[in-house]
Amino acid sequence: xxxxxxxxxxxxDQMSLLGLMMSRIVGDNLARPEGAAxxxxxxxRLGVTAGRMSLTIDFNQGIVxxxxxxxxxxKARVKGSLGSLMRIALGQGPIRSFLAGEVSIKxxxxxxxxxxxxxxxxxxxxxEA
Amino acid sequence: MNRERLQELFAxxxxxxxxxxxxKTLEIYSRDMTENPPGSPDLVxxxxxxxxxxxxxxxxxxxRIPLTPRIAGTNLGGLSLAPRGGAILDLTxxxxxxxxxxxxxxxxxxxxxxxxxxxxELKERDLDLTIGIPLSPPYTSIVANCLLDGLGxxxxxxxxxxEWIAGLEVILASGQTIRTGAWAVSDIPFSRxxxxxxTGLFVSWQGTTGLVTKMAVELKPRLPMCKRLFILTYxxxxxxxxxxxxxxxxxxxxxGGLSWPTGKMLYGIAKPKLRDPNEPEFFTYVDxxxxxxxxxxxxxxxxxxxxxxxxxxxxGDIEEPFDIETxxxxxxxxxxxxxxxxxxxxxxENPGGGLTWVxxxxxxxxxxxxxxxxxxxxxxxxxxxxxxxxxxxxxHFGVLRFIETFKRDDPSEVEQVRNCNKELLDMILExxxxxxxxxxxxxxxxxxxxxxxxxxxxxxxxxxxxxxGIMNPGRWRLDPEDxx
Numbered sequence: 001x002x003x004x005x006x007x008x009x010x011x012x013d014q015m016s017l018l019g020l021m022m023s024r025i026v027g028d029n030l031a032r033p034e035g036a037a038x039x040x041x042x043x044x045r046l047g048v049t050a051g052r053m054s055l056t057i058d059f060n061q062g063i064v065x066x067x068x069x070x071x072x073x074x075k076a077r078v079k080g081s082l083g084s085l086m087r088i089a090l091g092q093g094p095i096r097s098f099l100a101g102e103v104s105i106k107x108x109x110x111x112x113x114x115x116x117x118x119x120x121x122x123x124x125x126x127x128e129a
Numbered sequence: 130m131n132r133e134r135l136q137e138l139f140a141x142x143x144x145x146x147x148x149x150x151x152x153k154t155l156e157i158y159s160r161d162m163t164e165n166p167p168g169s170p171d172l173v174x175x176x177x178x179x180x181x182x183x184x185x186x187x188x189x190x191x192x193r194i195p196l197t198p199r200i201a202g203t204n205l206g207g208l209s210l211a212p213r214g215g216a217i218l219d220l221t222x223x224x225x226x227x228x229x230x231x232x233x234x235x236x237x238x239x240x241x242x243x244x245x246x247x248x249x250e251l252k253e254r255d256l257d258l259t260i261g262i263p264l265s266p267p268y269t270s271i272v273a274n275c276l277l278d279g280l281g282x283x284x285x286x287x288x289x290x291x292e293w294i295a296g297l298e299v300i301l302a303s304g305q306t307i308r309t310g311a312w313a314v315s316d317i318p319f320s321r322x323x324x325x326x327x328t329g330l331f332v333s334w335q336g337t338t339g340l341v342t343k344m345a346v347e348l349k350p351r352l353p354m355c356k357r358l359f360i361l362t363y364x365x366x367x368x369x370x371x372x373x374x375x376x377x378x379x380x381x382x383x384x385g386g387l388s389w390p391t392g393k394m395l396y397g398i399a400k401p402k403l404r405d406p407n408e409p410e411f412f413t414y415v416d417x418x419x420x421x422x423x424x425x426x427x428x429x430x431x432x433x434x435x436x437x438x439x440x441x442x443x444x445g446d447i448e449e450p451f452d453i454e455t456x457x458x459x460x461x462x463x464x465x466x467x468x469x470x471x472x473x474x475x476x477x478e479n480p481g482g483g484l485t486w487v488x489x490x491x492x493x494x495x496x497x498x499x500x501x502x503x504x505x506x507x508x509x510x511x512x513x514x515x516x517x518x519x520x521x522x523x524x525h526f527g528v529l530r531f532i533e534t535f536k537r538d539d540p541s542e543v544e545q546v547r548n549c550n551k552e553l554l555d556m557i558l559e560x561x562x563x564x565x566x567x568x569x570x571x572x573x574x575x576x577x578x579x580x581x582x583x584x585x586x587x588x589x590x591x592x593x594x595x596x597x598g599i600m601n602p603g604r605w606r607l608d609p610e611d612x613x
Contacts, residue, residue: 016405017393017409020393024460025459081448086451090458121459
């Protein structure tokens, strides 16, 4: 899988399908100047659970690593069904999903919301631009 | 007889420029993607029409030269190799679409016509007709897939592709040309009925009973509204339960369950070996079509209701379905599943170059047990458990395939894949499944289980139709030199 040099997929051979899909989207966002700039200002770990699958995404001053499962302390944890997280990736606002009860956020909600743009498929990726 | 002499002989039938005897060409034609031992062809003849084919058969018969037909050479049974030497008949350039009859929903085609070619032609003519399309590359042959009784994306509704054949034109080993089905009498090859069904003499016989030069194939209506959905399930029991129930509802054109390694291979992981226990075990694509949006919506509602029922009754963990467009936006890697025919390059162009399977048809009631045992075998041999399962013919039976990619140039890995396949085959035969496009090595293991007399009858038919044994010898153990 091609991705940004600032993205690390830990044990890629053992990564879940969710992890591979998310890594692809995060990598595409990191490859953009605005994404790279945003990542360089972020630090901390985010836990993501979609359906039964979980990931830990570690933002470390421009380098983002994706690890299978939830491990260690996280600043925030986002949890929802696979479908609800897919809708966020496709552009549905995370706040709307949160208010609708489709997604729960534990820990620091501001950190979670700050990380959300990395999980969003950009319009030009979708061939809509 | 040396190659030059053979070239001279066949030059009476085909221009010398299309009779190839150089080492490089013969090397290419001696191999395929599989682990089957290479063939040893003495020459390759590129046939362009029935007249040439008939003359070639006559020369081969007179000189007892084996003939092995080949088109794309992508079947995973090693069936287009030439284990006993002789001539490979390359039929790729015999590729005319002779007729498309929209009123009777038929096409008459030559062996080299590919799925891409016919699909494009139907589009070009703006016809609302289609053909069953397999999960094999677009350049593969429709005739070969039908004659080998493969399957396509409408086999859930209409059965294996052998059943799509409405009639054949065949050159027998005697040199005589015959037609089967209604085509033997009528100018329109409308059906295999109502004459004695001689078409069956050529389906799954792997070219041992004659050389098919034309095929009339059924086309099916292509409905204007269609939807491809993906459903993720966390365990195979839920997958198969859903598959069986869905097949019976007559909602779908196709249902295909692919096990977890497939998704990762799309992302370039050649041999995913470890499954996250929390990730879905199968992703199942479901194709639906309808004449109107209202009908399609009703089908989707019925699908959702069924999913809810399986969740409730069986406790199955099933994610909400999403359509292929959504999936491709999120993961462009899945574009390979967006439209058929498709080339699943993670299989056909895998880094090791080798691709094989134990591909079987069998009772869907035993999918779970066969998959359990197959996964154990594949993992023990170090292969990711790539499984494809699809119901066929309304759910009367299904296809269950265990697929391996391997390093074709690594003898130890080739040996490993052979041993793995033998174990898989013995297991699956025990479960009552039967390999289709059956490779020679699998025939050896299948025959001891065949009903007494059946194989004798097959040998008798072969002797009757091809007494000199020139037609694709080495298949089904049909000839005296094969032993009993």
